[in-house]
Amino acid sequence: MPVADLILKNANVVTVDPGQPTAELVAIKGDKILLVGGSENLESVRGAKTRVIDCQGKTVVPGFNDAHCHPFSLIRKLVSIDLSPPAVSSISDIRAIIKREVHNTPAGQWIMGTDYNDFYLAEKRHPTRWDIDEVAPDHPVLLSHRSLHACVLNSLALSLAGITGETAEPPGTLFERDLDSGEPNGLLFEMLGHIREKVVPPLSAAEINQGVTLANQHYLSQGITSLQNASAINDFERWQTCRRFQDAGKLKSRIYMMCGIETLSQFQEAGLSFGAGDSQLRLGGVKMILSEATGQLYPPQPELNQQVFHTHRAGFQLAIHAVQPSTVAAAIIALEYAQRQLPQAGRRHRIEHCSECPPHLLGRLKKLQAVVATQPPFLYYSGDRYLATVPAERQPWLYRIGAWLNNGLVVAASSDSPIVPDNPLVGIYSAVTRQTRSGQLLLPRQRISASQALAMYTINAAYASFEEGIKGSITPGKLADMVLLSADPTKVPAEQIKDIKVEMTMIGGEVVWED
Known part of the structure; x- marks a missing residue:
């Protein structure tokens, strides 16, 4: 067994790996996890120069992965x-x-x-x-x-x-x-x-530097080691900006960057295909926004079908923004059309939000093997508004996370930050309790377990970006992206989950943030 560079000992390790659900020790070599085991394994991987961190019984989980957020909007918000x-x-x-x-x-x-x-x-x-x-x-x-x-x-x-x-x-x-x-x-x-x-004039270099510095510290303080940039206006210039700040060490979190239907050609002309890049910055799917702002679907269904098919044929994942029941249905129709024209399994096309999903659409989502990237914290931060403004007959369709999981869909959790705060522990709390900010319950029968919610922020989010083989669980050989928490979200009373603190964040075996 090689000697570890770093060991986390005396830890309550929640691995999110069903083959070894818990452990007491994690050994790291370079940027990868070397060993996951018990205290009896310590001496077998400790060398003269190995750094050992005593976690004092606190909880270690995989780094959180926000599967749908807007870091450039956060940067602008911060300034x-x-x-x-x-x-x-x-x-x-x-x-x-x-x-x-x-x-x-x-x-x-x-x-x-x-x-x-x-x-x-x-x-x-x-x-x-x-x-x-x-x-x-x-x-x-x-x-x-x-x-x-x-x-x-x-x-x-x-x-x-x-x-x-x-x-x-x-x-x-x-x-x-x-x-x-x-x-x-x-x-x-x-x-x-x-x-x-x-x-609007672009942000100045000073504003961008300030915003990136603040955003970087913000993400790390929340334990967000990976984020999926879901902006439809991401272009090749933004890709280069991310790479520049990552290379300079100013932006630590790993980024899966989607592009838009109108900017896709910029990446293709630069020779980038779906999944291009590396573990730090990877080109993701094509984001499409379905809107009914004018009272009618935009883009219209025939145009949408063609856009989805051409993107599907080009080998890119689709990430379709669909909120209302009619737009969710339109997204499904377009994906079904693409699959009829060019049947391909394992494409993991995504529905972003899927906020109001009538039960009759669930079977079609499952047949498509679609991934749902949804936002549990909306239940907490926006739940009171939903109860006041969403028609009563449609409220049972709101964020049907329990039904999705029970029917075998892969559900990835996210914040849509800066729409709402991106603390993953508030998201886990929301999925487990279905409680709004004022204490009202929003469809409590759609509650899920804390373990399921943690998986949505880790292994499921990694699956949504085709990266479950390299991250998303504390497993030997995977990237050493981990978070030390003040308590175990799978063990504390549900009402306490949102108050758990991130005490340390690690990316690639490097401690990048400590409280």
Whole structure:
């Protein structure tokens, strides 16, 4: 047996490996796990230069893998104004914050706020251009909704974007308008990506460096050793940016980067196929967004079928954003069409979110061998809103995690961060309890065990990116990505899971964060 570089001893190791579910010791050689065993194995792998960490009986789990998040949006959020509840609870609060920012910002320079949530505003509506104009007439202002599917621009920002009363909405988008004048009121749906990419000046080098530094520390402090970047606007430039920061040691978490249907050709022209890269940065699937912002499916079903088929034929995984029952059904129809045209097993095409999934669709998902990448923390952070706004007849379809798992689907857990906070332990708590922030229960019959929830954040998430052979469990030969926790989420009372602390994060055998 080779000598280990590092040993974690006196640990409660929850391996997420059914062949050896628990252990007391993990030995690491280089960036891989060498041995998983008991205290009696210590001397067989310890050498004169081996570092030994005494875990003092605390719990070691595989590194968490957030299967659907938006790190570039998080970076932008970290250098923008935070408008999230409960600190911001009214449009008056938003106006006051922007007014303060105006005093510190030269005229003409953009002011950007993130994460406002109309459901939690006292006025129970979105801000409008006119709300913002009163406090910021000389600054372009962009406010992004917590969903990232809506944004608000003031009049100066609308002018810079070239949006007037005569401007036609691009396909799949919607401009809310004043009923009397027909003028856009500043609220735009499915336009945020375009505004950020084409209208707002790019972040400065200093802002990017600051944002990456903050994001890196944030992910490591949450025990997130891998993340799956699910932005549909990821392009080759973003790929190069990630690689540059990873090579410089400024971005430690491993990244599975999806691209969009419109940016796929950039990667293909660079000679990159699905799965290209390495364990640190890998090219993932093609993200497609199904929207009903205009009241009709976009893209229309025939166009969607063709886009999905061509992507399937090109060898790329599909990752289809589908929230409402009709969009989930449309995604299934498109995947079924692709498989009829070119039958291929093991493609692991994904439904992202699958928020409202009627029972009659479950069998079709299973036949497709689709992976569901869903967001358990939405139950906690958004559950009260669901109970208040989702029609009663559709509430039984919300996040049917228990039914999916019981019927043999692979379900990967994620946060959709920065939509909601990305603490995986809150996600595990949410899947186990189905309890909202106010204490209401949301479909308790869909509860799952803590072990199942932990698997969703580890081995299942790795499966969703075709990487279960190299990570996702504490198994000899796999990457030494692990997290030390203050308590065992599979053993403590369910209500305590969300309060468990990450005490140490390790990536590739390197301790990259300690509390």
